[in-house]
Amino acid sequence: MQKSNVLECVGLGIDFGGLTAVNDFNIEIGTTDIYGLIGPNGAGKTTVFNLLTKVYKPTRGSVFVNGVDTKNLNTVKANKLGLARTFQNIRLFQNMTVQENVMVGLHNEIGYNLASAIFRLPSYWRAEKKAKERVCDLLSIFGMQDMIEHKAGSLPYGSQRRLEIVRALATSPKILLLDEPAAGMNPAETDELMKNIQLINEKFKIAVLLIEHDMKLVMGICEKLAVLNYGMLIAKGTPAEIQSNPAVIEAYLGA
């Protein structure tokens, strides 16, 4: 195994009551890659995310994060190992403020114990102050630092998607999994998002794996693509290779 891969899947697969949803999924993602996962609706892309983040237990195969086998880990431990994600159907903490949402992302980094919270020890004040500054820093990527007092549920749709990315970033991931980050955004917003994903990739030096239907976005920023159809990988390669791959064209056009 190469050290430079942040994420590696070997023969990953899952069955739901006899139905194979994903089978023999192999992928290697380098530490600063922007990788795209595409495929028709129902191909199993989100299922792959759920397998990577241990929301589902894989039936077969293994996932390595920085060379560590995640076989016996749960979602929380997978996150601590460096996997952070967003969700296709936005899952924010609706009734909490923007600031609180991001601070939940910083939960493990803040790290003071129960006693320092109860007795308001100096470690509490220090950590809270630092965390609030971090929140502003992270939100400034998307120019959202003025929204900290807003309820997450009251934000416009696009801002909710961006807040989810910020919250995921707050967990200091090694690889960021984005599930249709541009869904519901207009072309201008999508362009902006594209730039921001690239910025995140460069600034934090982390890998990005994204599921997206917007081909302009995918072809624009991804260095490599994997194509999934009926739970099987049908192609992998650079955007140019994928565009001319007959199997991919067949899957998309249904010929």
Place this chain on the structure above:
Amino acid sequence: MLFLSQLINGLQLGSIYALVALGYNMVYGIVKLLNFAHGDIIMVGAYIALFSLNYNHHPVVAALLTVGGCTLLAIVIEKTAYSPLRLAPRLSLLITAIGVSILLQNLAQFFFEARGRAFPADRLLPTGTVSIGDATVSYTSLLTIGISVASMIVLTFIVNKTKLGKAMRAVSEDTGAAQLMGVNVNVVITFTFAVGAALAGVGALMYGVRFPLITPTIGAMLGLKAFVAAVFGGIGSIPGAMIGGFMIGLLEVLVIHMGYSGWADGVVFMLLIIVLLVRPTGIMGRNLMEKV
């Protein structure tokens, strides 16, 4: 033979639980609501039967009034308290159901007084016993078991063969999809509550025969144990509710027979917890998974 008479005894109690459990089961399957008021509907049914029999109504008339009254009450509750909350969080609905349960208990206490009233069981079902081998078994025990089993067969027929029954199953599988296929979800939900309550009405009659002292709070514990039976058998399964009911009834009779009557309720709840931990879906239930 002691064993046989205790067995029949347990099955009689169990068949009451099973009838009540079916109501929980069906409602839970459709609206995912633990209908706390279900037990109290039975309490109201028991009072209807009691007054109607004391008024010298023919047993059949009394039975029809009871079943009809329970059904009507359930429809009123569903329409006024539950249906405005169809899109609300589950927690709100559950709290409402608890509120309805407390309301029914206290209204009953207000109108019918807290004291116990004797249920004229002998006017409803024939008294007397029959000998099976060495054991003597009362007619009422056998009739209770028989009526319960018959009710369940009718219910199975309704759910599997009629159009509304098929709609019910469709709604419990996927409400949204059923609606798109042209199923009137509101009608189905009301119908489900009505059928559950009709069974509760039958249960109320059987309860009165078995425990002929009616108070405004009889529904609470009966309802809880029946829910345990429903969970035990597996939420969403008709035979499951039946098996669960019989098991709980037998267990309770066994515990009491062994001389631990003070522990009976505790044992039932202990069983619930163990079952939920070992097999959360119950004996016959299906697995439900949250979609991510």
Place this chain on the structure above:
Amino acid sequence: MQKKFVIPVPVRYAINTVLIAFFLIAANSMIQGGGLGRAQTAIIIQIGYFIILAVSLNIITGYLGQLPLGHAGFMAVGAYAAAIFWRYHFLPDTANIIAGLIIAGVVAGLFGLLIGIPALRFKGDYLAIITLGFGEIIRVLIVNLDWLTNGARGLQMPRSVRYSSFLVVYICVILTCIFIHVIMKSRHGRAILSIRDNEIAAESCGVNTVYYKVAAFVISAFLAGIAGALYAGNFAVLIPSEFDFMMSINILMIVVLGGLGSMFGSVVAAAVLTYLPFLLVPLAEYRMIIFSLMLILMMIFKPSGLMGSYDFSLSRILEKIINFVISKKGGKNDAKV
């Protein structure tokens, strides 16, 4: 834009401490001096332990978003633990009170742990029914463990251990509210709230949901146990049937009417719902009918409760007033320029 004025933390703490001390001393001297009748004092003490019960249930119902129906069970455990300990009179009074309260909390907390670990595998209705079952099991245990609890006949509380004076109860009330406040306004509190809003998202943010669910259960049970001890210290006889399902429902009503997730709402609702029946004696007969109707109507028309998620904060109000005054002045200055 003008920078908003914020009261510094030490000042805020000082203001609150002074006010709390003032309230306790003033109210206590009023009661000691006979300013309030015996009956009024009894109601105020009753309100006190219902506040603790409500705010502790609110941790699970309001903050964690689950509905346990066995809160009376934890209360019962605490009540009996404290009562049995107090009756032995090992220690001088003050030490005896404190030790008894701690024992009540710890024993109830252990039960919370015992129940929380299996219960957290369930949500919604299943959790409700499983906690209800545990509550009933606790009651059955108390009734049947005759040698320890004197069973259904009830445990006599000698006058010398009826410790629940105004001062004792309200010191506990205030400490409880502060305790919950400081936990909720920390990373631990945010973790609990995040589980309520979206458990899967919380997990993928690295929040150990299992730990926090159990922790919420244990804290809630611990506080309910203390309330139980205060309850025990208020009566001549401790009867197990008092801690039935209806007690759990009474506590739930307070929390729901006050507003899920609002500690201030729980406090107000505890006071109102406990005092109302005494105020409206002619309506006492309809009490539960009115309360249950309120519960239903509340869920249909205003599910967020009386206070919603609003929490009272004196310093926030002061800040608003100061900022208002500043902005007025600022406005005038701008006009001159």
